[in-house]
Amino acid sequence: MMLSETQREVLGGKTCQLLWDVGMKVESGAIAGAMLARGCRQAPSGRICVPLQLIEEMTVSQRPTQDADQRDQELHYYCGVDWAHHVIWHKKQEDIRRALETRLLMPAFDCGPTTYYDYQSHRSVPVDTTIFIEMMKFAQATPEIGYISTWYRQDAPQAIERIESLILGLRHTDKVDGIEAIDPAAIKYLKEISEIVTQRPGDSSYLAGSECITSPLILEKRSAEDIVERKRCGIHRYHVASMPTIGISTPTTIAGSVVMTAAEILGGMAACYACDPESDLSGRAISLVADMRNGSNTPSGPEPTLVNLAVKELFDAWWGGHLWVEVFFSPFAKRPGLQAVVENFSGLWRYATLLGNPAIPYPGMGTLNSGGTGSPVQFMLDMEIRKSQFALGRPIVLDDDHLPFADICQAVADDAGFLDSDHTLRHCRDLWTSRLFLTDNPDPNRWAGDEKAILDACDRMWRENLRKYEPPRWPEDTLKALDNVLAKAKKEFSVV
Numbered sequence: 001m002m003l004s005e006t007q008r009e010v011l012g013g014k015t016c017q018l019l020w021d022v023g024m025k026v027e028s029g030a031i032a033g034a035m036l037a038r039g040c041r042q043a044p045s046g047r048i049c050v051p052l053q054l055i056e057e058m059t060v061s062q063r064p065t066q067d068a069d070q071r072d073q074e075l076h077y078y079c080g081v082d083w084a085h086h087v088i089w090h091k092k093q094e095d096i097r098r099a100l101e102t103r104l105l106m107p108a109f110d111c112g113p114t115t116y117y118d119y120q121s122h123r124s125v126p127v128d129t130t131i132f133i134e135m136m137k138f139a140q141a142t143p144e145i146g147y148i149s150t151w152y153r154q155d156a157p158q159a160i161e162r163i164e165s166l167i168l169g170l171r172h173t174d175k176v177d178g179i180e181a182i183d184p185a186a187i188k189y190l191k192e193i194s195e196i197v198t199q200r201p202g203d204s205s206y207l208a209g210s211e212c213i214t215s216p217l218i219l220e221k222r223s224a225e226d227i228v229e230r231k232r233c234g235i236h237r238y239h240v241a242s243m244p245t246i247g248i249s250t251p252t253t254i255a256g257s258v259v260m261t262a263a264e265i266l267g268g269m270a271a272c273y274a275c276d277p278e279s280d281l282s283g284r285a286i287s288l289v290a291d292m293r294n295g296s297n298t299p300s301g302p303e304p305t306l307v308n309l310a311v312k313e314l315f316d317a318w319w320g321g322h323l324w325v326e327v328f329f330s331p332f333a334k335r336p337g338l339q340a341v342v343e344n345f346s347g348l349w350r351y352a353t354l355l356g357n358p359a360i361p362y363p364g365m366g367t368l369n370s371g372g373t374g375s376p377v378q379f380m381l382d383m384e385i386r387k388s389q390f391a392l393g394r395p396i397v398l399d400d401d402h403l404p405f406a407d408i409c410q411a412v413a414d415d416a417g418f419l420d421s422d423h424t425l426r427h428c429r430d431l432w433t434s435r436l437f438l439t440d441n442p443d444p445n446r447w448a449g450d451e452k453a454i455l456d457a458c459d460r461m462w463r464e465n466l467r468k469y470e471p472p473r474w475p476e477d478t479l480k481a482l483d484n485v486l487a488k489a490k491k492e493f494s495v496v
Helices: 005-021 029-037 052-073 076-089 093-102 129-141 161-172 184-198 221-232 254-275 302-318 338-355 376-392 405-413 422-430 451-466 476-492
Strands: 106-108 115-118 123-126 145-148 211-213 237-242 280-285 288-291 296-298
Touching: 005 052, 005 254, 005 302, 029 221, 029 254, 052 076, 052 254, 052 280, 052 302, 076 093, 076 106, 076 145, 106 376, 129 145, 129 161, 129 451, 161 184, 161 476, 184 221, 184 476, 211 221, 211 254, 221 237, 221 254, 237 254, 254 280, 254 302, 280 302, 288 302, 302 338, 338 376, 376 451
Parallel strands: 106 145, 211 237, 237 280
Antiparallel strands: 115 123, 288 296
């Protein structure tokens, strides 16, 4: 535990007091009405004040699944939060655990970039359909990628972009995961796509996303409509997230930020519970911190880790758990390279140190710019680091082939080595080697050994993977059904 019992009591108490004394601004009459019917009161300011009784009722409903959710959360060390959720919705937890014992599998590009870092021109550009398809193909052609996010295209009609992008992604890879609806009107179509792909009536596993709380303590109109529409469509699953910036939308101090962040998530979950008491409820803390030198919001300082994990401890102790926290959200670095690697490693070190868990792997997955930019060059660099960590987990085998004791004795007696032995020939490929981090001495005529040489190699490597692309094999009736969904959405939203 990071917090003492006294700290948990004080911070938990102040969180509940904030929700009752000041309350949450709820930009939905339907949700406000449901909360008032559950014992909330409306303050003169119009905010909805949440009583301890409602929080306790919600907590009781969360407790029976708290341990199972905590075990599921362990998947995100390897899969990241978004892929882990997708695995859970498909009920594939044990399958992925078994796969991870023998294979390196990792997520790519977190929850979906809006810009792409073009390494060859050294600039970030908006994601368009060409880039989108190329990244889907890259994921499909790279065996270590277990999932890729559905990038946000900027050249598509925004009314149908999420629907069209999911279908376009599925046409090019079977590794794409659930996506944020953005517009609640798209929810019913994402549910229909889920049913078509999984062949499970009522399935909604390709709908991800969250009900985002806006600071200070505002359940804004879009997220409120998302809750209402999910319930209308029979999707009883809500994920409440707060993404505050320490020093801007919360106090600069850790304690003040913990109370603010916890209150936003707890208030949002209480609102969902009031509307849909039998639902699957979870929360997510993604703190950033203001860089007081320039006003930038960054996840890369130590304070976000402290706030995130403290909020999680409060939920685990008082409110039935189900609060998810990334190992590290994303580098703030705007371009691939050393800064992004250092930020990833620093974020990992802080998280692992506070939890006392040194086995958590490196969290990089090709994102930059606080998750807004995707870079396949950075992904290849991140993947190479993950490969080296994965190799560390191989067991020490003690059979006669791996411990050739007679051969060892003979070699010692003969003052000989092992390089030209049959044993070395059999096992030399067991040794971990890197295509990226070479052991040659730097030589301008061969390998410069600097950051640019490594990134140039990463650029070549991901393009080599892309050339091996083969499309997924979906049944024709599945593809036709997906096209029909898109046609219906275009008609509804008047998109030509």
